[in-house]
Amino acid sequence: MCTAATYKTKDFYFGRTLDYEFSYGDEVTVTPRNFCFRFRHMSEVKTHYAMIGMAYVADDYPLYYDAVNEKGLGMAGLNFVGNAKYQDVQAGRENVAQFEFIPWILSQCATVLEARKVLEKMNLVGTPYSEKLPCASLHWMIADKDAAIVVECVEDGLHVYDNPVGVLTNNPPFPVQMFMLNNYMHVSPSQPENHFAKELPLATYSRGMGGLGLPGDLSSASRFAKVAFTKMHAISGESEAESVSQFFHILGSVEQQRGCCEVEPGKYEITIYTSCVNADKGIYYYTTYENHQIQAVDMHRENLDGDTLRRYPLINEEQIRVVN
Numbered sequence: 310m311c312t313a314a315t316y317k318t319k320d321f322y323f324g325r326t327l328d329y330e331f332s333y334g335d336e337v338t339v340t341p342r343n344f345c346f347r348f349r350h351m352s353e354v355k356t357h358y359a360m361i362g363m364a365y366v367a368d369d370y371p372l373y374y375d376a377v378n379e380k381g382l383g384m385a386g387l388n389f390v391g392n393a394k395y396q397d398v399q400a401g402r403e404n405v406a407q408f409e410f411i412p413w414i415l416s417q418c419a420t421v422l423e424a425r426k427v428l429e430k431m432n433l434v435g436t437p438y439s440e441k442l443p444c445a446s447l448h449w450m451i452a453d454k455d456a457a458i459v460v461e462c463v464e465d466g467l468h469v470y471d472n473p474v475g476v477l478t479n480n481p482p483f484p485v486q487m488f489m490l491n492n493y494m495h496v497s498p499s500q501p502e503n504h505f506a507k508e509l510p511l512a513t514y515s516r517g518m519g520g521l522g523l524p525g526d527l528s529s530a531s532r533f534a535k536v537a538f539t540k541m542h543a544i545s546g547e548s549e550a551e552s553v554s555q556f557f558h559i560l561g562s563v564e565q566q567r568g569c570c571e572v573e574p575g576k577y578e579i580t581i582y583t584s585c586v587n588a589d590k591g592i593y594y595y596t597t598y599e600n601h602q603i604q605a606v607d608m609h610r611e612n613l614d615g616d617t618l619r620r621y622p623l624i625n626e627e628q629i630r631v632v633n
């Protein structure tokens with residue numbers, strides 16, 4: 310499972326956790342403005358916005374899981390197994406393969422509003438990248454500093470939803486996730502009062518009791534409620550360090566520890582990496598399961614007018630600062 314979130318202080322932040330039982334060989338990848346995108350069903354795009362994100366690079370092609378472009382638009386793909394159903398190629402439409410969706414949007418859109426316009430003409434198709442890399446069942450969050458949307462391509466077509474919370478997990482479909490927040494209306498960061506029965510002398514015996522009822526398990530519906538609550542109440546200073554730190558705490562509320570989610574006998578899903586991109590500055594921060602020290606890759610330290618990918622394999626070893 311995965312969780313994506315947005316966060317705003319002085320700057321706009323966008324990131325996600327990637328939870329899985331193995332890694333494809335993820336690399337922080339900068340695609341400069343003149344890297345040629347050869348879309349399967351569309352003409353090639355030679356010049357476009359630059360972007361930075363996490364990708365598996367296959368034959369020099371960045372298969373992005375999440376990325377942010379130089380205009381501050383972010384996009385992340387999360388598993389949507391059993392619900393995602395892509396369309397067939399249609400003449401006269403802009404046919405985009407699911408693995409091209411992030412480059413398609415981030416190469417040409419500066420805002421969510423622009424993305425919405427591009428989505429109207431788009432047909433999201435199930436063309437696989439290759440035999441070895443078949444279609445992934447995903448849904449996506451697209452966000453800028455002012456708005457967030459969710460894109461789901463299901464049995465009855467492509468849906469675009471406003472996302473007033475700015476978070477996304479996996480199943481069930483987004484409108485159901487939002488509806489289920491109704492179940493948690495009573496949850497609050499403040500201490501509760503006794504509405505149970507006035508005749509009974511009920512009292513708080515611990516801090517944090519306003520949160521009782523929030524789920525703590527790792528199912529995607531539970532993570533949605535937990536991270537939505539955390540994000541909606543998160544408070545931090547405005548500085549880069551304070552904002553980035555707080556962002557990792559928001560996603561930390563739904564991280565997966567090895568051993569707690571068995572996907573097949575002896576195999577466990579874990580939070581492989583957690584990312585936080587300063588979308589205004591183009592800096593990709595991440596931690597991994599084994600490395601809690603925040604690493605940063607700044608796209609503006611690269612030649613963004615270049616035509617070749619810059620790739621930074623994840624640094625996975627724990628970095629412990631010994632103080633004596």
Ligand SMILES: C[C@H](CCC(=O)NCCS(=O)(=O)O)[C@H]1CC[C@H]2[C@@H]3CC[C@@H]4C[C@H](O)CC[C@]4(C)[C@H]3C[C@H](O)[C@]12C
Nearest residue numbers: 310311328365372374386388390408442443444445479
């Ligand atoms: C596994 C991840 C989702 C993690 C997740 O949500 N795990 C919970 C499972 S569950 O929710 O419990 O079911 C997803 C998220 C993004 C994906 C890549 C997108 C680009 C590319 C598309 C190609 O077509 C296939 C290969 C490709 C590299 C994809 C591999 C893999 O699919 C990635 C990493």
